[in-house]
Amino acid sequence: MTKGDENKIDVFQSRCLRQILRAKWSDRITNSKVLETARMETISGIIRKRRWKYIGHILRKEADSACITALTWAPEGNRRQERPKTTWRRMVEKERMTTGWRSWQHARTIALNRDEWRTSVEALCATWREVDRCECPSGYSGRHCEKNIGDQHQCGPCPTGWTCKFATDVVCVKAPCVAFTCMPPVFTDPCGGCPVGKTCKTFYPPCAPPPPGCADNSLLPTLRRRRSIPCPQHNCDPVHVCL
Structure with missing residues (x-):
């Protein structure tokens, strides 16, 4: 064919x-x-x-x-001088x-x-x-899937803030299908996306019981009087607000 x-x-x-x-x-x-x-x-x-x-x-x-x-x-012998079928x-x-x-x-x-x-x-x-792709079965890597993933060498010490991530190359190439690379740190927006013209601000409430009258789902004033943030509880987690 x-x-x-x-x-x-x-x-x-x-x-x-x-x-x-x-x-x-x-x-x-x-x-x-x-x-x-x-x-x-x-x-x-x-x-x-x-x-x-x-x-x-x-x-x-x-x-x-x-x-x-x-x-x-x-x-045996030689074929004719033309394009072989x-x-x-x-x-x-x-x-x-x-x-x-x-x-x-x-x-x-x-x-x-x-x-x-x-x-x-x-x-x-x-x-x-070029349109074809190959994927090795689970636990194997290499061009012919003859290598065990456990035998692969991981990446060396990564720079500060970088982590070692496991990557799989599904394209058939001479290099092994599996490689370990140091990936840069991923910075996410803790506010989940702020409106246009506003930025995400982080407030660190003190690790103390909530003030008197501060119940669940209540609000506390922030640096700007027109803005408010959820009342901090005992968990001392930072609060992210779009300002």
Whole structure:
């Protein structure tokens, strides 16, 4: 199956899903958003995963099996000087090289371990197409999802106010899919958003019992006589007011 065939299948799938979801072209909804809403994968991606699951069954057969011979046999001689046709075998060999398996023997070694092969197939994505993405199963990372997250090195001491956050790169690249990076501190508005022309002010009430007559939900005057803040209670928490 060539790239053109994959594009035709994916375009047909996207058109059908848009009709089912009643998504108009004026809504400017991307194909990835349509797939996410329908909770589906691209048909080309499903075909690719099933193809490699089938290849895994072949690679686990005996070495003298006719299926192994048909998959790994190399014809003698030279081909004609023209563009080679896209056959099923050339297609899977190209995917194998892109995935990182140097030879069929290397792929067969991984296929003998069913759990490792299943994990590799689930993480399989065509890196020659920028639209494809891969996500490693929970607890694994790396280009082929062969690394345990517990084996990854965390980031070193972070600067003051910075924290070490766990980030996952879902794009298939040569670097590991999982990395630890120091993230800057996040400053939030404690007032939850003030009107235009007003700023959030913080008042620190004294850690003492409320004054006489100060009951729940009552107000106390602030620095500005026209403004008031909730009456401080015994918790001594700061009070945030838009002034």
